[in-house]
Amino acid sequence: SQQGEEDPQALSIQEGENATMNCSYKTSINNLQWYRQNSGRGLVHLILIRSNEREKHSGRLRVTLDTSKKSSSLLITASRAADTASYFCATRERGGADGLTFGKGTHLIIQP
């Protein structure tokens, strides 16, 4: 079953602008992870945020987590054409199995 639901489903912005994607989930989680998938390729891990963390940074990425609202956001600053990809949030449930539950993803297009 789908746990994470990304919003929006598709996003098109100009190069240099910031891109924000949101993810909502339904159950208590151990951690939430964001992945990137380029067309026809595998998934690349971007960042992991644990349930006791509220914000995390990695380079041009900023992730927030609000466990009270069961939501997370991924901000990509100063976007580049190479950031064009699909972005997925994935959750690992608290007390549950170790597998991840993925959302349907946000397809991000960066216009040069």
Add this chain to the structure above:
Amino acid sequence: DAGVIQSPRHEVTEMGQEVTLRCKPISGHDYLFWYRQTMMRGLELLIYFNNNVPIDDSGMPEDRFSAKMPNASFSTLKIQPSEPRDSAVYFCASSLERVGTGGADTQYFGPGTRLTVL
């Protein structure tokens, strides 16, 4: 490190045939996961192993699917007999056990096997 290795990268077969997908996890990783990705259902967990032991196979769609992990460096996902609705991209991922609290941590994905069943 070579990352997670999957083979074949593409497989085209006819309905009724047996299909075997292979995965070599990152050396030293304790967990191995098999996922399937389709346009309709997105990414779904099929089964995962911890220290070569299957832990949760509740995502395996039917008895036609089976997975094994005979040793720490190799796993297979077998479909017998295959059907057109099995067409999808199958991903293998591996991860380390998180120190302290245990459980799987960041998962590293292979490039996937694109399966087409005619």
